[in-house]
Amino acid sequence: MKHQMRISCQTTALSELRVFLKKTLGELRISDIDQHQITLAVEEVCANLIIHSHNCNAQDYIELNVKQNPGKLIFEITDEGKAFNMLDYEVPDLNKVKGEKRKGGLGIILVKKIMDEIEFESSKGTNTCRLIKWFQS
């Protein structure tokens, strides 16, 4: 299985991304709750890129490739914006987020809790974030 989507860097494209993931994940034998959470994690990464790396510039695109290997699903997200390695990002304590009354910072917590492996590489202006979810096939 291999699926691909090009996403325009605007937040309104996120609903199209969810439609794409629903269709793609619907072909697999994974629970409704897992599908929902995987969709959320992939969306959080894309939303971060759209907002923070591309400043919602609709002329920019990010690319999503979904691959299925035995026992795992791989979501490869590539873009050419400002590199952001979420592995370097220290997850904030929830009470701190609450105390600071800020709205951001929760997305990366979700991605790290939902996905089993996260890889990041940046080479010659192209950034690749790989989200991997293990499942019993």
Place this chain on the structure above:
Amino acid sequence: MLTIETLQENGHDILFLKGEVDASNSVILDEAITKLVTAGSSSILVDGTGLEYISSAGLGVFMSYLEDFQEKEIDLKIYSLSDRVFEVFKILGLDQLMQIYPDKKTALLA
């Protein structure tokens, strides 16, 4: 797509969320809550029956009010979330920080 309807009932302000909350529309949720606070609401109930999806952008909106609401003694209660949406609150531990109830009746009695 997100729509929010508000209703006043016995001193409570109820927000009915319908659809999906993401980074493109979480500001609508933020504005709806701010509007109630500005109008002096002391009890905000969020009916999640029609809430199909919420990303961190929407969860962040709720989080950003918690501290102020504690200080100002404004009640914020959420009820009737679907299992899959409630799971997302749980992943973040928001079920420990927020008042979330299975249904309206339980929320009102709590």
